[in-house]
Amino acid sequence: MPELVVLTEQLMAPVPGGTGRYTRELVTAMAQSPPPTWTVACVTATHRDLSAADVPDVAGPRALPLPRRALTALWERGVHLWPGGDAVHAPTPLAPPAPRRGRCMVVTVHDTVPFTHPETLTRRGAAWHQAMIQRAARRANAIVVPTVAVAEDLARHAPGPATVAVVPHGVPEPFRVDIEPALAQATASRLKLPDAYVLAVGTVEPRKGLDVLIEAMAKPYGPDLPLVVVGPRGWGEVDLAALAERHRLAPGRLRVLGRISDDDLAVVLRRAAVLAVPSRAEGFGLPVLEALAVGTPVVHSDVPALVEVAGDAGVAVPRDDARTLAATLRAVLDDGPGTERRVAQGRLRAEAFTWQHAAAELWRLHTRFFAMASAR
Template sequence: MPELVVLTEQLLAPVPGGTGRYTRELAAALAATAPEGWVVSGVAARHRNARGAEVDGLAGSRMLPLPRRGLTLAWEYGVPLWPGGDVVHAPTPLAPATARRGGVLVVTVHDTVPFTHAETLTPRGAAWHRAVIKRAARKADAIVVPTDTVAAELAEHAPGPARVHVVGHGVPDVLRTPPSAEAVASVVAAHRLPETYVLAVGTVEPRKGLDVLIAAMADPGAPDLPLVVVGPTGWGGVDLRALAAQHGLPPGRLRVLGPLTDTELAVVLHRATVLAAPSRAEGFGLPVLEAMAVGVPVVHSDAPALVEVAGGAGVAALREDPADLARALTSVVDSPERAAAMVDRGRTRAATFTWAHAAESVWRLHLRLLTEKRAR
């Protein structure tokens, strides 16, 4: 029986982040849309407890003989350790150096931040990503990117013979579906959610521009609303409360909720007045898509990928410009008519992005590549 292996190691990372959501959602969708006779399995490095890498619908979850650091080094230095299967999809650049004979290797590259905004990553992380992305461009059978923006930037910074295919992300059903009254009551009480608020979702790290957002919320031109931030703490020592004090944003106007379950996030997202996405750089921007899908107006930075994903349904603000971000947020909050029109456009835009469509596109790519290899 032919097998597609999805590398699920990102699900076991200390901070899985947006690439962790991508890994889980795409793997589940690939299993749900598998052609007749195919099996889809998950493979990760060796861990004492790998339950976090289990994904609904996968036929099984295996561990390779090396721990995460050993596996990373082995593949970094070209050790030919194939994770099994006829075709392999790496949802991040952590991938084998090359496909085994007769096999297919496809790697997802989420962004070109290691090339364009290396200062927003650790030096080690930026260098590693540049090296493995360049290798994938040379050695993989194909690369999947989430936007035309990343495809163009990849051609500039990491050209190679690997085919590049644009496949967008999707929105999980748990976020699209309005939460129950019981869930709303529970989450509102547990997190003391205000009635109205500006929401930001993402890992708390320099690239996300949350320092700019806090400065914007303290600007006299900003809407007089609380700021709610959802997401785990990443690298870089971004202290949101210290930034709020520095810019004069009263403590009562900042709520830092940390990481939430999808059920909790659904409540927080559905109740938001407006979503702010002030990133310095992105490859896609899942929170923008998710907010549009549930009917929340979006203000995003002018990072090209965010502009592409929003497709004109959001309001763009200049990066690194708190005053312009404050103006953009106020223009939405103070105009219910404008906000309602943005919601309509956002829902229409988001409806074109689904995980099922993403999985079907990935399956077509893998099957075509496998057929071509077998015909040689």
């Protein structure tokens, strides 16, 4: 029986972030719909506790005989340690140098930020991602990207013979189902949510543009609402409280929830007056899609991937423009009929994005390239 091995090391990261959510959703969906005779397993580096990488109905997690840092260095230097399986899917650029003979490998590249906005990453992080993405473009059987915008950037910055397939993300289940009002109210009370608020969702790091959002919220013509921020702290020492003080955002108007579960996030998104996504660079923008699915208005930056995902259901503003962001947030809140129309469009748009579709596309790639590799 052929086996697909998914590298789930991102689930073990201190801050799994959006790529961690992608990894879990994708491997779960692929395990639910394997082609006949195929099985799915997950593999990580060596850790004392592998429970964070445990996925229902997936074999493993199995640990390779190296800790994360050593495994990363080994693959970076081109050592061909194969993680097992007949096909390997790498949900991030952390991947073997090339597929083994008779095997195939597909790598997901979430964005081209290391090439287009290297200043929003650490110097080491940008260089590592550039090298690994360029190598995958040369040696992997296929590269999966979430948007056409990323595919176009990839062709400019990391051209190669690998097939490039655009496979959008899906809407996770908690954002597709109705929530019992009593449960939603209990969650809101536990999280001490304001009655109405502007929401931002994402890892707290420089490229998310939260400094611009806080400046916008402090403008006198911006929304007279609290700002709620959801997401773990990332790199870059972005101090939201210090930013609020610098821009004179009134005390008590900033509420930082940190990392929360998807079930809690579904409640927080539904109760938000508007989702603000002021990112400087993105490859997809899953919070945009989730907000559309639950019927929350979205104001986002003009990053091409965000425009692509939101379509006409979102309102785009120029990056790094706090004045326009403030005025647009206020306008969306004040424009009842226009906002209702975009919300309805957003719900319909989100229905087309499913993890089942993403899994089917990934299986199509793996079975195609495994058959080709086996025939050689």
